[in-house]
Amino acid sequence: xxxxxxxxxxxxxxxxxxxxxxxxxxxxxxxxxxxxxxxxxxxxxxxxxxxxxxxxxxxxxxxxxxxxxxxxxxxxxxxxxxxxxxxxxxxxxxxxxxxxxxxxxxxxxxxxxxxxxxxxxxxxxxxxxxxxxxxxxxxxxxxxxxxxxxxxxxxxxxxxxxxxxxxxxxxxxxxxxxxxxxxxxxxxxxxxxxxxxxxxxxxxxxxxxx
Amino acid sequence: xxxxxxxxxxxxxxxxxxxxxxxxxxxxxxxxxxxxxxxxxxxxxxxxxxxxxxxxxxxxxxxxxxxxxxxxxxxxxxxxxxxxxxxxxxxxxxxxxxxxxxxxxxxxxxxxxxxxxxxxxxxxxxxxxxxxxxxxxxxxxxxxxxxxxxxxxxxxxxxxxxxxxxxxxxxxxxxxxxxxxxxxxxxxxxxxxxxxxxxxxxxxxxxxxxxxxxxxxxxx
Numbered sequence: 001x002x003x004x005x006x007x008x009x010x011x012x013x014x015x016x017x018x019x020x021x022x023x024x025x026x027x028x029x030x031x032x033x034x035x036x037x038x039x040x041x042x043x044x045x046x047x048x049x050x051x052x053x054x055x056x057x058x059x060x061x062x063x064x065x066x067x068x069x070x071x072x073x074x075x076x077x078x079x080x081x082x083x084x085x086x087x088x089x090x091x092x093x094x095x096x097x098x099x100x101x102x103x104x105x106x107x108x109x110x111x112x113x114x115x116x117x118x119x120x121x122x123x124x125x126x127x128x129x130x131x132x133x134x135x136x137x138x139x140x141x142x143x144x145x146x147x148x149x150x151x152x153x154x155x156x157x158x159x160x161x162x163x164x165x166x167x168x169x170x171x172x173x174x175x176x177x178x179x180x181x182x183x184x185x186x187x188x189x190x191x192x193x194x195x196x197x198x199x200x201x202x203x204x205x206x207x208x209x210x
Numbered sequence: 211x212x213x214x215x216x217x218x219x220x221x222x223x224x225x226x227x228x229x230x231x232x233x234x235x236x237x238x239x240x241x242x243x244x245x246x247x248x249x250x251x252x253x254x255x256x257x258x259x260x261x262x263x264x265x266x267x268x269x270x271x272x273x274x275x276x277x278x279x280x281x282x283x284x285x286x287x288x289x290x291x292x293x294x295x296x297x298x299x300x301x302x303x304x305x306x307x308x309x310x311x312x313x314x315x316x317x318x319x320x321x322x323x324x325x326x327x328x329x330x331x332x333x334x335x336x337x338x339x340x341x342x343x344x345x346x347x348x349x350x351x352x353x354x355x356x357x358x359x360x361x362x363x364x365x366x367x368x369x370x371x372x373x374x375x376x377x378x379x380x381x382x383x384x385x386x387x388x389x390x391x392x393x394x395x396x397x398x399x400x401x402x403x404x405x406x407x408x409x410x411x412x413x414x415x416x417x418x419x420x421x422x423x424x425x426x427x428x429x430x
Contacts, residue, residue, distance in 0.1 A: 057368075057414035058407045059375040062386060066403050073399040147278070154280035158379070165283060179290040186279045186287060193278035 004171050004181070011167035012188050018085055018156070018163060019149040025085075026092025026149070027142070033093060034100035048097070055094020060152050063087050068159040080161035088149050095148075099141040103134035136208060143200040147193050154189070164188060221396045226405075232388030233409050239384060240371040243306055247313025247370070248363070254314055255321020269318075276315035282376050284308050289380050305377035309370060316366045323362065324355030357428050364421035368414050375410075385409060 036048040055063070064087035067078070078086070107130050115125040157165035164185055172181040254273065258265040276284065289304045299307070328351045336346040378387035389406040393399050 053415060054407075054411065057372075057418060058410045059372040059386065061375050061378075062403065062407055062410065065386075065390075066407070069393070069399050070403050151278075151280040154282050155376075157282070165280065168283075179287065179294065182283055182287045182290070186275075186283050189280060189283065190275060190278045 005184075007171070008164065008167055008184065008188065011162060011164045012192060015150060015153050015163040015165075016192065018081065018088065019146065019153050022085055022088035022092055022153075023146050023149050025089045026096050026145070029089065029093035030096030030100055033097035034104060037097065037101060038104055051090075052094045052097045055091050056098065060087065060091050061155050061158065063090055064155050064159055080156065080159050080166075083159050084153060084156040084161045084163070087155075088152055091152065092145055092149055095145055096138075096142065099138045099145070100134065103137040104130065106137050107133050139200075139204060139207075143197065146196055146200070150189070150192055150196065218395060218397050221392070221398050221401060225392055225396070228392065229385065229388055229402075229405060229409075232383055232385045235382075236371075236374055236384040236386075237413075239302065239306060239309070239377065239382075240374045243309035243313050243374065244367045244370050247310040248317045248367070250310065251314035251317025252321045254318035255323075255325060258318055258322040259325040273315040273318050276312050281308070281312055281373050282379055284312065285376060285379055301377065301380035301382035305374070305380055305382055309374060309377070312373070313366065313370050316369070317363065320359050320362045320366055321355075324359035325351055327358035328354045361421045361425040364417060368418060371414065372410060 033048045033052055036045055037052070040048075064083065067086045067090070068080075068083040071078070111129055112125055115129045116122070120128070153163055154165040156163045157169045160166065162170060168181045168185040172178040175181070254269060257269055285305060285308050288308050289299070289301070292299045292304060332354075333346055333350060336350040337343075341349065374384065375386040378384055378390070381387070383391070385406050389402045392402050396402065
C-alpha cells in the first residue's frame, strides 16, 4: 500500500500539470472567444458561440469521449494525455469565455472612450485599463475553474490516462484493494484543492493590494 | 457467395428507442438527486448562516470534502464502501445517494449566499414588525434570497444533470452508458456521441438561457 504512494504522488503531479496547462490554454482561448463574441458578427461569432454553448451544456465526460473515441473514428488518434488536455482545454475555454464576457460587460464603455481620447491605442486601452479591472472580477471564477480542471482531469481514468485517478485505478485493479486506494486518492485530491485555494488567496492579497 | 459474418450491425431506428429510454433514466436520476439534494442543501445553507461554530467549523469542512474530491472518486468510493458496512446497493441507489450528497453540498453554499444577500436591517425591520423568526424567514428572506441566487442554483442543478453521466462508471445504464453500448455494437462513434450530446444540450441549453434571462431582468 505505502509502496504505491510515491507513484500516486508522481501521478498527482501529472494531474496538476495537465490541469495547469489546460487552464493556461483555456484562459487564452477563452479570452479570444469572449472578445470575438463581443466584437464580431457573422460566422466567426457563431463558431465561438457554438464552442461556448457546447462546452457549457454537455457533460465533460462526453466531451472527453468525443476527443478520444469520436476523433478516433476519423482515424485521428491522440495519446490519452492529449485527449485529456484537449477535453479540459475545450471545457475551460467555454466556461472562462462566459466569465470574461461578464467581466468585460462590467467595465463601462465611457472608460474605454476616455482612454482612447487620451491618445492610448486600442491595445494600450485593453492592457492598461480594461484587463486589470476584468482580472479582478474574473479572479474568483478563474480560481474555481482551476479547481474544476483538477477535478475534471480525474475523468482521464476512463480514457486510459494514468494521472492520479488512472494510476489509482491501475493499483486498485492489481490488488483488489479498491476502497483503500481510492480513499487515499480522495485525500490527495482534497489536499491539492486546498493548496490551490490557499495559493490563490495569497496571490489575490498580493495582486489586489490597492 | 456468403456475406462475411460480423459482430457489428448498423445503427437502426429502434436504437433511438433504447437511447430514449436511457435518457429518461438520466432525467429521473438527476431529477431525484436535484430535488432531494436541494432540500437538504437549503437546510445545510441555513445551518451555515446561523451558526459560526457548528456551521463554520464542523459542517463547512465536511461539505468541502464533497466539493473538493472528484465526483467519480466519490462514486467509486461509496459503491465499494457500502458493502463494507453491510449495505446492499445497486448502481442506481449508490449513484443517487452520492449525487444527493454532492448536490446538497453545492446547494448549501448557494443557499447561504441567498440568506446573506438579505440585508440585516431589513430582517431587523421584519422582526420589529412583530414577525416571528420563521415568518421573517418565510416572507422576507426566502423571496429576496431566492431571487439573488436562483441563477446560481440553476447552474448547480444543470451541473448535477451533466455530472449524472458519471454514474455510468458504476454500470448504471443511463444515457452515456447506453451510447457506449451502442457504439460498441454499431461502431458509429460520431453519430451516437452526437445524439447523446444533443440530448444533454437540448435539456441544458434552454434552461440556462432562461436562467440568464431571469438574471438580466432581476438585475435591472
